[in-house]
Amino acid sequence: MTSGLRIVPVTDDATLLDWQRVHNEIIPTAPLSVDDIRERLTRNVLEVAYDGDVLVGCSTVRPPSEETAAVTVIARVLPAYRRRGFGDAIYQHCLQRGQRLGDTFETQILASNEDGLRFAKAHGFVEVETYLLPGDTIPFVELRLGE
Template identity: 60%
Template sequence: MNDLRIEPVDGEAMVKDWQYAHNAIIPTDPLSLDDVRERVQRNHLEVAYLGDVLVGCSTVRPPTSDASVATVIARVLPAHRRQGLGGEIYARGLARARELGAGVIETVVLESNPDGLRFAQRHGFVEIDRYLLPGDSVPFIDLRLA
C-alpha cells in the first residue's frame, strides 16, 4: 500500500521526532526531551515515517498491575491524515497492548483535535470522561473501546 515504517523509539533522533509529533498534535501539553526520555522507559513509544518523512507517533501505556486497562494513542500529523496511516499506527499499537495483557483499551484525544476524535469514534471508542489539566482551557477526552 505504502512505504509506512513504524519503529520503536531508539536513539536521540527518534526521541526528537516523537517529541515533535506529540507537541504538534498536543500543543497544550508540550513535552521536553527529558519528558520523552522518561516516558520511553515506562511506555511503548513508536514513530512513524512514510519513506524518510515523519508522519506521526504512538504511545502504548501498558496495563497497570491492578487492572487490565491499556491506553493506545495514535497521532498523525495534519498533513498526512486521511491516507490510512492512522489506522496502521493504531492497529500496531492495539496489537502491542494486547500482547502486554490488556483486556480493556482506552485512548485520549484533545478536544481541539476533531480529526482525532472522529478517528477514535470510527474505531469503536466511546467517550467516558473529559478533564482539564491545571492551567489548561482545552479539555482532554478519555474514550474506551466498546
C-alpha cells in the same frame, strides 16, 4: 497508500526528537521536553511512523497502571498526512502491541482535535470522561474501546 510506512521504536536522539515534534504539534497545550519523553520511555512503548523517510506520526502504548486497568493506545498523525490510511495502520500496530498487555483499551485525545475524536469514535471508542490538566483551558477526552 501506506505501503512505505515504517513504524520504529524511539531508540535514539533522532527518533526521540521526531516523536517529540509530532506529540507537541498535535498536543500544543501539553508540550513534552526531551527529559519528559525519556522518562516516559521507562514505562511506555513510544514509536515513530515514517512514510519512507518522511515523518508522518507517532504512537504511545501505555500498560495498565494503578490509575487504570486499561491499556492506553494513542496514534497521532500530523495533519498534512491524515486521511491516507496512516492513522489506521498506526492504530492497528498499537492495538497489536497492546493486546500483549491486556484486553481493555482506552485512548486520550485533546478535545480540540476533531480529526482524532472522529477517528477514535469510528474505530469503536466511546467517550467516558473529560478532564482538564492544571493550567490548561482545553480538556482531554478519555475514550474506551467498546464501552
